[in-house]
Amino acid sequence: MSPDATTTSPSDWRYIAEGGSSIVFFYNGPPNPDFDATALRLRKTANDVFPVIDESVEEEEPDDPTILFQHQVIQRLMPAEYLPRLDAVRVGKEWLEELKKLNEEIRPLERREKDGIDVRKRKAVLATDLVGGTNGFTVEIKPKWGFLPSPTHLSIATRPVKTNTCRFCMHSHLKSSEGEEVSLGYCPLDLYSGQEDRIKKALHALWDVWIGSSGSVNNLRVFVDGQIVSPSLLPSSLAPLAKKLPLPDPSSPPSLTGLRDAFTDAILPLLMDIPVLRVLSTLQRNLDALDVEGLSVLWSQAYASVNAQAVVDGGAGGSLPVPPLGTGLAEPTLEDWKAFLDIYLTKHANMDHDHPDAANIKYYCMAYLLSTSFKDCSIILRLPRDGANTVTVIDLDVKPVDRMSKWEKLDKKIVQSYSSLSEPTHCVDQWASQTS
Numbered sequence: 001m002s003p004d005a006t007t008t009s010p011s012d013w014r015y016i017a018e019g020g021s022s023i024v025f026f027y028n029g030p031p032n033p034d035f036d037a038t039a040l041r042l043r044k045t046a047n048d049v050f051p052v053i054d055e056s057v058e059e060e061e062p063d064d065p066t067i068l069f070q071h072q073v074i075q076r077l078m079p080a081e082y083l084p085r086l087d088a089v090r091v092g093k094e095w096l097e098e099l100k101k102l103n104e105e106i107r108p109l110e111r112r113e114k115d116g117i118d119v120r121k122r123k124a125v126l127a128t129d130l131v132g133g134t135n136g137f138t139v140e141i142k143p144k145w146g147f148l149p150s151p152t153h154l155s156i157a158t159r160p161v162k163t164n165t166c167r168f169c170m171h172s173h174l175k176s177s178e179g180e181e182v183s184l185g186y187c188p189l190d191l192y193s194g195q196e197d198r199i200k201k202a203l204h205a206l207w208d209v210w211i212g213s214s215g216s217v218n219n220l221r222v223f224v225d226g227q228i229v230s231p232s233l234l235p236s237s238l239a240p241l242a243k244k245l246p247l248p249d250p251s252s253p254p255s256l257t258g259l260r261d262a263f264t265d266a267i268l269p270l271l272m273d274i275p276v277l278r279v280l281s282t283l284q285r286n287l288d289a290l291d292v293e294g295l296s297v298l299w300s301q302a303y304a305s306v307n308a309q310a311v312v313d314g315g316a317g318g319s320l321p322v323p324p325l326g327t328g329l330a331e332p333t334l335e336d337w338k339a340f341l342d343i344y345l346t347k348h349a350n351m352d353h354d355h356p357d358a359a360n361i362k363y364y365c366m367a368y369l370l371s372t373s374f375k376d377c378s379i380i381l382r383l384p385r386d387g388a389n390t391v392t393v394i395d396l397d398v399k400p401v402d403r404m405s406k407w408e409k410l411d412k413k414i415v416q417s418y419s420s421l422s423e424p425t426h427c428v429d430q431w432a433s434q435t436s
């Protein structure tokens, strides 16, 4: 039986942070073997969704999909040492409502305006708490896309753009032109490069944006004693972090540059020694073998053969237009994922991705879908004062299949907006010619 969070007081849980779909708390109550050193990850719902609860439904709510997805899919691809423990935990309406009431004020205003804890849920996720109890500090990085696409499936128009500038740098340009605050100057290919000077450059860029945006951009977060650090241009805003860093001259107040250098020096060895970023970029690249452009062409080919067959059969389907990418594909079940992985792990490396077979369209769509989870996850670096440093990958949720057409359209929009730039950024993919 899963542990029951309602046996604890909602005030025993402290807000950590939230993303687009989840909000996370850590346990801060009296000693409790079920909850010590754990984090509670709850699903959110949009404010305009009226929470109707059907009390008559007796059957057990299924566990959050992320738990089974991690246990049965992600763990076959990523070493367990890089993953947090994830288990189901029971929650209840009144308990969640109380938790919501206690924490509403602490949440960022722009999130509060949009959504809140989904109080209809009866189950949530209990994970290893990665930010509390270290007596050191924790760094969270959302590294995003770590590769340049192979030119094979790119059109003549997009090839020069997409093989020169990475998806993140192009997307940042688009978002920035639309008024969004982004990590300008940070290139994921530097972070993923495995080269000390380039990783340092990436960390400096992340730090500068973190300070400049008062921590509002999601590519870098820092926690001290379970609390998020809210930076500003005043070095005093970083006092909690400064206490944890080995500063060259602890007697004089550190400058922002001094803090940045000490911060970078502290986490650089971890990123150099633990190959988690290499694992992530390899998975992203291998699973996205065709680029969304090649996938889209394969999708059209698969439809053309369905249409041709309809003509042969004398049916009316021969002239049907090609529907948007992914239309009509069912959400993969765990059985589908298992079958997919059996092929991926044994045959993918030897398949001819330069000449993909339209009969494999479902395989390539699933591969792309899975690549998007690895492109959107975060890594958490824990640097306890006296313990072993660790790196853990979080937020490896399964993405819904109906996003495929969004990704196809977004890709076109990003490249179109970037193509007009007279001085594009040149991003270097350190691992481009190597396979794993």
Ligand SMILES: O=P(O)(O)O[C@@H]1[C@@H](OP(=O)(O)O)[C@H](OP(=O)(O)O)[C@H](O)[C@H](OP(=O)(O)O)[C@H]1OP(=O)(O)O
Binding pocket: 019, 020, 021, 142, 218, 372, 376, 399, 403
């Ligand atoms: O499309 P992207 O690359 O901007 O990624 C989205 C993220 O935006 P980002 O650029 O990291 O700020 C976005 O992050 P934020 O909500 O902006 O923190 C989500 O992670 C989104 O995934 P989901 O809706 O939670 O499943 C992400 O959407 P998917 O692309 O994974 O569908």
Ligand SMILES: Nc1ncnc2c1ncn2[C@@H]1O[C@H](COP(=O)(O)OP(=O)(O)OP(=O)(O)O)[C@@H](O)[C@H]1O
Binding pocket: 016, 017, 018, 019, 020, 021, 022, 023, 024, 039, 041, 084, 127, 128, 129, 130, 131, 132, 140, 221, 376, 378, 394, 395, 397
């Ligand atoms: N196990 C954990 N321990 C400590 N903090 C965590 C843990 N899991 C998540 N967090 C914190 O909560 C935040 C939100 O969690 P998560 O990234 O899973 O949410 P999300 O809504 O899926 O995010 P996104 O919008 O990026 O997809 C994380 O960015 C991180 O700061």
